[in-house]
Amino acid sequence: xxxxxxxxxEKLAIAFERFTRRFKVAEAAxxxxxxxxxxxxxxxxxxxxxxECNLGDVARHLQVALTTMSSSADRLVRRDMxxxxxxxxxxRSVALTITxxxxxxxxxxxxxxxxSCKAMLQALDPVDQTEFLRLTQQISEYDD
Amino acid sequence: xxxxxxxxxEKLAIAFERFTRRFKVAEAAxxxxxxxxxxxxxxxxxxxxxxECNLGDVARHLQVALTTMSSSADRLVRRDMxxxxxxxxxxRSVALTITxxxxxxxxxxxxxxxxSCKAMLQALDPVDQTEFLRLTQQISEYDD
DNA sequence: AGACATACTACGAAGTTCGTAATATTCAAT
DNA sequence: ATTGAATATTACGAACTTCGTAGTATGTCT
Numbered sequence: 001x002x003x004x005x006x007x008x009x010e011k012l013a014i015a016f017e018r019f020t021r022r023f024k025v026a027e028a029a030x031x032x033x034x035x036x037x038x039x040x041x042x043x044x045x046x047x048x049x050x051x052e053c054n055l056g057d058v059a060r061h062l063q064v065a066l067t068t069m070s071s072s073a074d075r076l077v078r079r080d081m082x083x084x085x086x087x088x089x090x091x092r093s094v095a096l097t098i099t100x101x102x103x104x105x106x107x108x109x110x111x112x113x114x115x116s117c118k119a120m121l122q123a124l125d126p127v128d129q130t131e132f133l134r135l136t137q138q139i140s141e142y143d144d
Numbered sequence: 145x146x147x148x149x150x151x152x153x154e155k156l157a158i159a160f161e162r163f164t165r166r167f168k169v170a171e172a173a174x175x176x177x178x179x180x181x182x183x184x185x186x187x188x189x190x191x192x193x194x195x196e197c198n199l200g201d202v203a204r205h206l207q208v209a210l211t212t213m214s215s216s217a218d219r220l221v222r223r224d225m226x227x228x229x230x231x232x233x234x235x236r237s238v239a240l241t242i243t244x245x246x247x248x249x250x251x252x253x254x255x256x257x258x259x260s261c262k263a264m265l266q267a268l269d270p271v272d273q274t275e276f277l278r279l280t281q282q283i284s285e286y287d288d
Numbered sequence: 289a290g291a292c293a294t295a296c297t298a299c300g301a302a303g304t305t306c307g308t309a310a311t312a313t314t315c316a317a318t
Numbered sequence: 319a320t321t322g323a324a325t326a327t328t329a330c331g332a333a334c335t336t337c338g339t340a341g342t343a344t345g346t347c348t
Contacts, residue, residue, distance in 0.1 A: 004265035004273050012261045012277055013254075015284040020164065028207075037335075055296065063172075065337045070297060072335090092295040092344045110157075117156040121148035123286030128279055129148050133156055135268060135276045140159040142267030181304080199327065209306045214328060216304090236313045236326045 019120065026112040034105045036079070039064065041109060043072050047082055047096045048106045054093040081105060163264065170256040178249045180223070183208065185253060187216050191226055191240045192250045198237040225249060 004012075031038060039062065046058050059069035073096065076082040081102035084094045098106065121129050148156075175182060183206065190202050203213035217240065220226040225246035228238045242250070265273050 002270045002273075004262055008265060008273060008277055009258050009262050012265060012280060013258055015277070015280040016167075016261060017257075018284040019280070020167070023160075023164070039335085056294090066296075067298095067338075068336050071337090074297095075335095090295085090345075094296070113161075114153050114157050117153050117160060118148060119287070120283050121152060121156060123283040124279060126146045128282070129146075129152060131275065132279045132283075133152055133159075135272055135279070136156060136159040136163070138272070139264050139267040139276075140162040183304085200325090210327075211307075211329090212305050215306090218328095219304095234314075234326085238327070 022119065023113070023116050026116045027109075030109045030112050033108060034079075034081075036075075036081075036105070039068070040072050040075055040081075041105075043069065044076060044081055044098065044102055044106055045109065047076075048098045048103065051097050052087070052095040054095060056093075058096070076102070166263065167257070167260050170260045171253075174253040174256050177252060178223075178225075180219075180225075180249070183212070184216050184219055184225075185249075187213065188220060188225055188242065188246055188250055189253065191220075192242045192247065195241050196231070196239040198239060200237075202240070220246070 027038070027041075030041060034041075036044070042062055043058050046061055047053060050057065055066060055069050055073060058073075059066045062069070064072075073082065073084065073094075077084055079101070080099055083097050083099055085097075087093065087095045121132070124132055171182070171185075174185060178185075180188070186206055187202050190205055191197060194201065199210060199213050199217060202217075203210045206213070208216075217226065217228065217238075221228055223245075224243055227241050227243055229241075231237065231239045265276070268276055
């Protein structure tokens with residue numbers, strides 16, 4: 001692994017700052033659409049991916065206090081996005097599952113995210129598209 | 145300008161999700177360090193880039209209500225990160241300038257951001273580094 | 289059964305956002 | 319020079335979010 005030059009890092013920082021703005025805008029739009037805040041959306045995405053997970057799991061993943069997650073769950077339940085229920089196996093915990101309405105919200109968010117990804121790829125010609133994809137994957141798999 | 149395939153989009157979405165997490169963590173760390181919230185940090189970055197700017201400029205750029213920006217400026221002034229003063233040219237407005245302490249906070253944030261960029265580039269060999277940089281710049285310049 | 293750990297909820301304090309209204313200043317006519 | 323409208327910000331308060339403390343219910347271990 002060779003050290004990237006400061007100039008390269010600088011250029012990447014500028015470019016990255018610019019194209020991640022697109023994603024922030026997309027996320028903000030998703031927030032507006034369902035009147036959910038950023039935390040609640042992230043929680044919903046996690047619950048969608050981890051059915052029957054409990055509050056502690058989500059709080060740990062999102063690095064917020066347990067009570068904060070409890071409030072978030074309250075809001076999501078109130079909006080019919082998720083359901084709480086006590087599993088017989090361990091009745092101290094709550095199992096969180098997504099509802100149809102919650103799934104739709106997730107789908108909406110994911111669509112927005114994909115649209116941003118698509119817009120990025122469309123800036124490139126086909127050869128560069130596959131090249132960019134390869135490099136991006138390599139970076140995402142490289143765990144320091 | 146060819147349509148990317150759904151598979152490509154899907155793969156990019158997954159990879160992108162993963163490597164942007166690094167930036168979120170870096171930003172969260174910056175927030176912790178100075179006990180500033182995300183809005184205040186973004187405001188500080190803008191003020192650093194636009195000395196003598198006024199509240200409206202910042203509010204418009206960050207897409208928040210003017211009153212929200214006023215509160216943010218209160219907090220930044222209270223923490224000695226910026227200074228407000230009334231320019232003689234137009235005494236209705238306030239000119240915002242960064243202080244030494246504010247500059248240090250910006251430098252800390254920028255360092256964190258660059259470190260993330262560097263970590264990304266280090267996942268690639270030198271040839272791919274320049275290639276990735278080229279593609280990233282091309283995307284950031286497209287449709288702006 | 290008792291002691292302790294686990295998983296969550298209730299409540300309240302502190303902080304953030306933003307709408308409404310008020311203030312100060314500038315500009316443009318009259 | 320004065321009035322009126324436009325501009326730029328601040329004061330205030332309502333609604334909401336986060337999180338710490340304390341409490342409840344359940345599980346585990348001896």
